[in-house]
Amino acid sequence: AQSVSQHNHHVILSEAASLELGCNYSYGGTVNLFWYVQYPGQHLQLLLKYFSGDPLVKGIKGFEAEFIKSKFSFNLRKPSVQWSDTAEYFCAVNAGSSASKIIFGSGTRLSIRP
Amino acid sequence: EAGVAQSPRYKIIEKRQSVAFWCNPISGHATLYWYQQILGQGPKLLIQFQNNGVVDDSQLPKDRFSAERLKGVDSTLKIQPAKLEDSAVYLCASSLDPSSLNEQFFGPGTRLTVL
Numbered sequence: 074a075q076s077v078s079q080h081n082h083h084v085i086l087s088e089a090a091s092l093e094l095g096c097n098y099s100y101g102g103t104v105n106l107f108w109y110v111q112y113p114g115q116h117l118q119l120l121l122k123y124f125s126g127d128p129l130v131k132g133i134k135g136f137e138a139e140f141i142k143s144k145f146s147f148n149l150r151k152p153s154v155q156w157s158d159t160a161e162y163f164c165a166v167n168a169g170s171s172a173s174k175i176i177f178g179s180g181t182r183l184s185i186r187p
Numbered sequence: 188e189a190g191v192a193q194s195p196r197y198k199i200i201e202k203r204q205s206v207a208f209w210c211n212p213i214s215g216h217a218t219l220y221w222y223q224q225i226l227g228q229g230p231k232l233l234i235q236f237q238n239n240g241v242v243d244d245s246q247l248p249k250d251r252f253s254a255e256r257l258k259g260v261d262s263t264l265k266i267q268p269a270k271l272e273d274s275a276v277y278l279c280a281s282s283l284d285p286s287s288l289n290e291q292f293f294g295p296g297t298r299l300t301v302l
Contacts, residue, residue, distance in 0.1 A: 116190065117230070117278065117293040125284070164227050173289070174243055178227030 075100045077166050077178035079149070085184045086154055088109065093151040094181050096138075096164030106147040108138055109167040117163070123147065156187045189213065191294035193279050199300045205267040209299045212260070213227030218242075219266050220291060221254055222278040230278055236262065237285055266299075274301045 078097045086092060098104060108120040114162060121132025128140040138149045162180040192211040200206050205288040212219050217238050221229035233252065235242040239259040247254070251270070256262040266273055276296040 082227075101231055117280075119290050122290075165229070174232045174235065177231070179227065179229050 074103075075166055075168060077164050077176050079162075079164055079178035079181050081181045082179070083182045083184070085101050085102070085186065087186045088156055092134060092149070092151040092154045092183070094159070094162055094164075094183070096147045096149065096178060097144065097145050097148065097165075099167040100166065100168055102168055105167050106138070106140060107134070107183050108132065108149050109163040109177070111163070112157075112160045120162070136158075141185045154183075154185050156185045159183060159185045191279055191281055191292055193277075193294040193297055195297055196295060197300075199296050199302065200269055201302050202271055205265065206269055206277075206299060207263050207265045208277050208299075210262045210279030212262075212279070212293060216283055216292070217259070218282045218285045218289075219256055219262050220250070220278075220280040220282075221278065224276045224278055224296070226275070233264070235285070236296070239262035242285060245247055261294040269299075269301045271301050275301055 076099045080095050106123040109117050110120045111117045120136055121130050122140055123130045125141045131137045136151050138147055140147050161180045161182050163180045165175045167175045192262050198206055219236045221233045221283050224230045230268040233247045234254045236256045239256050252266055254264045276298050278296045279294045280291040281293045
């Protein structure tokens with residue numbers, strides 16, 4: 074069965090610090106990978122996604138993620154965080170079949186000190 | 188473009204009572220999802236509809252949970268009777284079709300507290 078692990082439950086950074094949130098998945102075949110974000114008081118929304126091609130994916134608001142197949146990882150990065158990046162971040166995966174369900178990780182809460 | 192609408196936003200009930208949640212997806216979205224998000228966990232898919240048919244309900248506790256999407260547009264999720272462990276946020280999402288290539292758009296959720 075597919076599973077997703079986000080090892081950092083709560084990350085606290087100062088503004089301008091660099092960010093990397095870890096995500097590992099378990100599935101041996103072709104996968105589609107996602108990062109979702111939930112800002113305080115707002116809906117869950119898609120940050121970026123990887124289906125195929127360039128393993129370095131760029132999303133909204135300066136975020137990017139790199140798919141490393143050999144490590145079963147899809148870590149989220151941002152070179153310089155802002156206070157407005159305070160949110161909860163969820164990594165998600167589904168197997169290559171287009172109709173298979175998306176499995177979410179448990180989330181990482183990111184707090185940015187102004 | 189209007190987003191996914193859900194109501195109510197909050198609900199407090201006692202165990203063994205019944206509760207229903209409503210979702211109206213984005214216009215034109217054929218696929219509708221109900222997720223359960225327990226505090227400290229990621230969303231877990233309960234049921235997925237394609238138009239008015241069920242695509243996946245493998246994780247729906249069918250002894251107490253039911254859902255319908257009779258006309259292929261809005262949907263209701265019911266819990267009868269509720270248990271303490273049902274306390275969670277219930278999220279509705281929609282997408283153009285079931286393909287994972289299509290983004291899922293989420294509603295604000297209904298926060299259920301079972302006392």
